[in-house]
Amino acid sequence: MIEIYMLIQLVAIADCGTMSGAAEKLHLSQPALSRTVNKLEDIIGVKLFDRSKNKVGLNDNGRLAVELARKVIAENEELIERVRAFDMSSRTISVCSCAPAPLWTVVPLLSELFPDMKISSEMKYHDDFLTELEKDSCQLLITPFEVNEADIVCRLLFTEQLYLSVPPAHPLAGYAEVHFSDLDGETMLLFSDLGLWHDVHRKYTPETRYIVQSEYEALGELIKASALPSFSSSITMGMQGQDNNRVNIPIADEAAKATFYCCWRKEDSKRFRAFAKRLEEISAVPLTYRN
Amino acid sequence: MIEIYMLIQLVAIADCGTMSGAAEKLHLSQPALSRTVNKLEDIIGVKLFDRSKNKVGLNDNGRLAVELARKVIAENEELIERVRAFDMSSRTISVCSCAPAPLWTVVPLLSELFPDMKISSEMKYHDDFLTELEKDSCQLLITPFEVNEADIVCRLLFTEQLYLSVPPAHPLAGYAEVHFSDLDGETMLLFSDLGLWHDVHRKYTPETRYIVQSEYEALGELIKASALPSFSSSITMGMQGQDNNRVNIPIADEAAKATFYCCWRKEDSKRFRAFAKRLEEISAVPLTYRN
DNA sequence: CACAATTACGAGGGTCGTAAAAATG
DNA sequence: CATTTTTACGACCCTCGTAATTGTG
Numbered sequence: 001m002i003e004i005y006m007l008i009q010l011v012a013i014a015d016c017g018t019m020s021g022a023a024e025k026l027h028l029s030q031p032a033l034s035r036t037v038n039k040l041e042d043i044i045g046v047k048l049f050d051r052s053k054n055k056v057g058l059n060d061n062g063r064l065a066v067e068l069a070r071k072v073i074a075e076n077e078e079l080i081e082r083v084r085a086f087d088m089s090s091r092t093i094s095v096c097s098c099a100p101a102p103l104w105t106v107v108p109l110l111s112e113l114f115p116d117m118k119i120s121s122e123m124k125y126h127d128d129f130l131t132e133l134e135k136d137s138c139q140l141l142i143t144p145f146e147v148n149e150a151d152i153v154c155r156l157l158f159t160e161q162l163y164l165s166v167p168p169a170h171p172l173a174g175y176a177e178v179h180f181s182d183l184d185g186e187t188m189l190l191f192s193d194l195g196l197w198h199d200v201h202r203k204y205t206p207e208t209r210y211i212v213q214s215e216y217e218a219l220g221e222l223i224k225a226s227a228l229p230s231f232s233s234s235i236t237m238g239m240q241g242q243d244n245n246r247v248n249i250p251i252a253d254e255a256a257k258a259t260f261y262c263c264w265r266k267e268d269s270k271r272f273r274a275f276a277k278r279l280e281e282i283s284a285v286p287l288t289y290r291n
Numbered sequence: 292m293i294e295i296y297m298l299i300q301l302v303a304i305a306d307c308g309t310m311s312g313a314a315e316k317l318h319l320s321q322p323a324l325s326r327t328v329n330k331l332e333d334i335i336g337v338k339l340f341d342r343s344k345n346k347v348g349l350n351d352n353g354r355l356a357v358e359l360a361r362k363v364i365a366e367n368e369e370l371i372e373r374v375r376a377f378d379m380s381s382r383t384i385s386v387c388s389c390a391p392a393p394l395w396t397v398v399p400l401l402s403e404l405f406p407d408m409k410i411s412s413e414m415k416y417h418d419d420f421l422t423e424l425e426k427d428s429c430q431l432l433i434t435p436f437e438v439n440e441a442d443i444v445c446r447l448l449f450t451e452q453l454y455l456s457v458p459p460a461h462p463l464a465g466y467a468e469v470h471f472s473d474l475d476g477e478t479m480l481l482f483s484d485l486g487l488w489h490d491v492h493r494k495y496t497p498e499t500r501y502i503v504q505s506e507y508e509a510l511g512e513l514i515k516a517s518a519l520p521s522f523s524s525s526i527t528m529g530m531q532g533q534d535n536n537r538v539n540i541p542i543a544d545e546a547a548k549a550t551f552y553c554c555w556r557k558e559d560s561k562r563f564r565a566f567a568k569r570l571e572e573i574s575a576v577p578l579t580y581r582n
Numbered sequence: 583c584a585c586a587a588t589t590a591c592g593a594g595g596g597t598c599g600t601a602a603a604a605a606t607g
Numbered sequence: 608c609a610t611t612t613t614t615a616c617g618a619c620c621c622t623c624g625t626a627a628t629t630g631t632g
Contacts, residue, residue, distance in 0.1 A: 020611070021614070053611090
């Protein structure tokens with residue numbers, strides 16, 4: 001019977017060109033390789049090497065065998081990888097969200113309800129956003145619009161209202177409300193992974209210069225330490241309190257408000273029943289963050 | 292390291308549904324299978340079976356693993372088969388001929404010149420006859436026409452003249468020559484595997500009823516024993532002598548004469564040099580069979 | 583209690599490494 | 608004569624089978 005270890009040794013000899021080299025590479029002795037080669041030739045019943053010289057070389061049979069051996073080895077490795085990946089995916093709930101705020105609520109909730117599951121989340125937003133759910137790249141999708149599809153369940157999460165956050169000394173600090181147009185051309189601090197909000201900023205404040213920070217904690221420090229304006233929202237305000245000595249001014253544009261929904265495939269309804277129930281509680285208490 | 296034997300055992304368990312069954316099928320003990328399963332789960336790092344009951348059953352991971360294991364096993368078997376087949380083909384010279392007579396000369400000659408090679412021959416004739424050589428389905432091709440192609444070598448073999456063979460008492464026995472038209476409507480004895488000649492008979496004597504015999508020896512006996520007309524040729528007459536008490540009358544039609552050529556790819560020229568030399572000798576002594 | 587899978591332990595086969603022999607230029 | 612492969616032999620690992628144990632209905 002041909003075994004994988006034999007094929008690995010065969011391929012190694014082919015790759016190194018010499019048995020000594022292959023032996024070193026595999027941390028094996030030359031005799032071991034020599035025996036394996038003879039064994040392979042015995043099993044197949046065909047000579048794989050030219051032994052006329054003191055340097056073994058593959059013959060045509062051997063070259064074919066090596067080529068096919070690579071395929072067998074690759075298939076074998078693929079088996080391990082794919083079974084592992086499949087098992088992992090069956091232990092993982094992946095959430096794809098159009099904005100960061102919903103994840104702050106949804107991910108901890110999932111961790112609580114599915115303690116044995118790994119929760120993985122991804123921030124993403126594009127035109128065919130619903131396909132993420134359909135093509136199975138996630139089990140939960142957080143959208144900024146209500147979804148009415150036959151095979152998809154859609155539940156209201158909450159509405160997030162964007163605010164301008166400035167130090168009390170800032171010229172805009174006294175305003176009761178602002179518009180994106182007031183901000184265009186400013187230099188502002190911004191979180192890098194904003195999903196949906198990125199599109200909003202790009203559209204309504206195209207001239208604004210953003211200093212982008214990908215670490216959320218670091219951004220908080222930066223905001224505290226600098227006089228530059230930044231954004232906050234009904235959600236972040238609930239989270240971090242008002243201790244950063246900043247004035248938050250609501251942004252009056254419609255685009256500064258987003259209502260998020262959480263969607264999943266109908267076939268997962270049973271699995272997400274408890275989750276759906278908790279979402280109802282959450283959506284009943286809007287505009288504040290809960291631990 | 293996963294080895295093939297483990298995958299074979301895994302697949303056997305999947306096929307039989309139970310370890311006991313698989314053990315019997317593989318002529319192994321249950322503990323051996325049990326251990327292998329545990330080993331596989333250890334290596335992959337993933338559970339493959341549901342062990343809640345006293346009856347093991349594959350879980351989703353296991354089903355995927357089995358599916359992939361089948362692929363690995365199949366690839367492994369394909370390796371053995373293909374290398375064997377490749378080696379065999381490298382030890383075989385296959386000849387494709389448009390008629391039987393040239394093979395009687397060429398095959399023994401090849402056996403003599405290539406004593407380590409297996410000579411395989413096939414009778415075939417069709418419109419794209421040259422493609423047989425081009426598509427690598429044979430190394431030697433015997434054609435009824437001269438070939439003038441850049442990458443093909445073509446050597447004259449000999450000309451075969453068809454004769455009508457009848458008992459002395461037959462009405463046609465006294466003729467100095469006959470035409471196919473004289474034969475149409477007769478009942479005749481014929482060898483089954485005639486290649487090119489089949490087309491000739493079908494075209495020139497469509498009404499003739501043929502009693503076909505696939506065993507060449509048996510056909511000879513039949514001819515000797517019966518009064519039915521049959522065909523002979525310059526080649527068969529040289530082979531079997533004139534001891535069958537039959538009269539051979541040449542068939543005057545052009546179609547009753549064929550000149551055969553032996554072709555091979557130019558890249559095989561070196562290999563067939565000695566063979567080509569012997570063909571020259573043969574073509575210099577036409578119309579008789581040599582041993 | 584019957585049936586199936588798992589653990590325990592000893593036997594055998596196979597692969598490995600070291601060392602010596604053979605082959606080749 | 609040097610380099611490389613092959614053979615010889617002993618050690619160890621690993622798989623296997625038998626028998627006892629566990630688990631399930």
